[in-house]
Amino acid sequence: MSRFLFFLLLTLAFTSCKAQDANSNAIDKKPNVVFILADDLGINALNSYGNELVESPNIDKLFAEGMHFTNGYANDPTCAPSRASILSGQYAPRHKVYRVADRYKKDKKTLEAMKFLPPDINKVKGSGAGLSLDKITIAEALKSNDYKTSAYGKWHLGKNELQIQNQGFDEGFEMTGHYNFKTSPQQDDLDNSLYSADVITEKTIDFIENAKDANKPFFAYVPYYLVHKPLEPKAEYLTHFKQKLKGNKDIGPDEIKVLAMIKSLDDSLGQLMEALKTLELEDDTIVVFTSDNGHYKTESNIFNQPYQGVKGQTLEGGIRVPYIFKWKNKIEAGSVSKEPIIHVDLYPTILGLTGTSKPENYLLDGEDLTDLLLGKTKETDRRALIWEYTNYANFNVKRQEFASQWVNVIQMDGFKMTEDVETNSFILYNLTDDPYETKEVSNDYPEMVQKLKEELERWKLNTEYEQPRLNPDYKRN
Structure with missing residues (x-):
């Protein structure tokens, strides 16, 4: 072999090894995650989901650049339980953040109308109701994979001992409200006359910049207070x-x-997306966008239509929420899935997308959607979606009914059945033919009712569901 040919082959081999190493580094690089959680944003509260009154160009751009789901659900029609499910990856009987508060205890007419007492909310003395520290949050799971983590915004899962800084986040604090927002722990160096969404966005971008400078993958949990009440839009958008x-x-x-507040939410998301692009992180970052529950009642309920129900109800309008996932060049732009998904799916999915191991000896109730998002399958392995909603409230003596009460709900095979715990009765909707829940059909499908009852009972056994306890204060005739 000539000397020239020897050096030529050596050079080619070296170049090939470098290319393989570069390719290996590209594959092994851990993607960042920006998880944006809106507050009380209904299924019809975005232009891209069909509401032409809404101005949400940045969210609509995200919608066009990723995969959206048409059958996405919250784990609960109210804030705290759904957030507990997102952060813990578990159904309510496991994390035990059943309700925002026990309002029935201060409402004599409601308490005396209840046959049963609901299970107790998890509480820690001095820290209130919230998520126990023995739960392994998604942030803690990602930290085990060397991720930097942050959470600025609405927490709603406990104070003091149960706060953000003790739940796997390297930095962050709670902000509640819009103007004159409150912080926990107290942040004395912040100007709370600013709009909280603007502060959340600024703090999150600072975190992303610092993580990039440290050459660390990051998980930015961004739970905005928008569009929760009080209704405090920016003046210029209200005028508009x-x-x-x-x-x-x-x-x-x-x-x-609300339309003005959605526009502010859209601005904030747009600023985050622009920061990722400016920092050259767009290709390496997974973006997730959803809401904690359905929209609260407004004059014409334009943010839930065409579905029945609002926040605080397990009708579709109270639990259907938008879901958008973007990962440039990995998740197909403009793609759509009709598969039913729910909040508990987010934890295992983010672990799957980032190559993070599941915590040992810790149960996750959701499905890993990685293969679905990456186009390797079009279906999940799920049998059913389940809800337990235990919020007794506002008994109307004249109508002899509660504004809300303990119900268990199962959706399976295109049907949705609700168990009314108070009356031991069941209602059924055929969502395939009647997605807007206009006709109760339990008498038409007795075999399906029985099938769903059996599946619901299996779920109760699996999750260590707490059975109803007789209420000693019950005095309803």
Whole structure:
């Protein structure tokens, strides 16, 4: 072999090894995650999901660049339980954050109308109701894979001992409200006359910049307070929508305020996306966008339509929420899935997408959607979606009914059945033919009712569901 040929082969071999190493590094690189959680944003509260009154160009761009789900659900129709399911990856009987508060205890007429007492909310003395420290949060799981973690915004899972800094996050604090927001732990160096969403966005971008400088993968949990009440939009956006919708009698004044607040949420998301692009992190970052539960009641319920129900109800409008996943060049742009998914799926999915091991000896109730998102399958392995909602509230003596009460709900094979614990009765909807729950059909499908009852009972056994306890204060005739 000539000397020239020897050096040529050596050079080619060296170049090939370098290319393989570079390719290996690209494959092994851990993707970042930005998880944006809106508050009380209904299924019809985005332009991309069909509401033409909404101005959400940045979210709509995310929608076009990723995969969205048309049958996405919250784990609960209220804030704290759904957030506990997201962070813990577990159903309510496991994490035991059943309700925001026990309002029935201070409402004599409601308490005396209840046959049963619901299970107790998990509480820690001095820290209130919230998520136990023995739960392994998604942030803790990612930290075991060398991720930097942050959480600025609404926490709603306990104070003091149960706060953000003790739940796997390297940095962050809770912010509640919009203008004159409150912080926990107290942050004395912040100007709380600013809009909380702007502060959350700024703090999150600072975290992302610092993580990049440290050459660390990151998980940024971004739970905005928008569009939760109080209805406090920015003045310029309120003026904009008042002028735009002047003379439209179908839209109420509260709905105009919500439209203005959605525009602020959209601005914040747009700033986060622009920061990723400016920092050259767009290709290496998974973006997840969803809401904690359905929309609260407004004049015409334009943010839940065409579905029945609102926040605080297990009708579709109370639990259906938007879901968007983006990972440039990995998740197909403009793709859509009709598969039913729910909050507990987010934990195992983020672990799957980031190559993070599941915590040992820790149960996760959701499905890993990685193969679905990456186009390797079109279906999940799920048998059923289950809800337990134990919130007794506002008994109406004249109508002899609660505004909300203990129900267990199962969706399976295109049907949705609700068990009314108070009356031991069941209602059934055929969502395949009637997605808007206009016709109760239990008499038409007795075999399906029985099948769903059996599946629900299996779920109760599997999750160590707490059976109803007789209420000693019950005095209802």
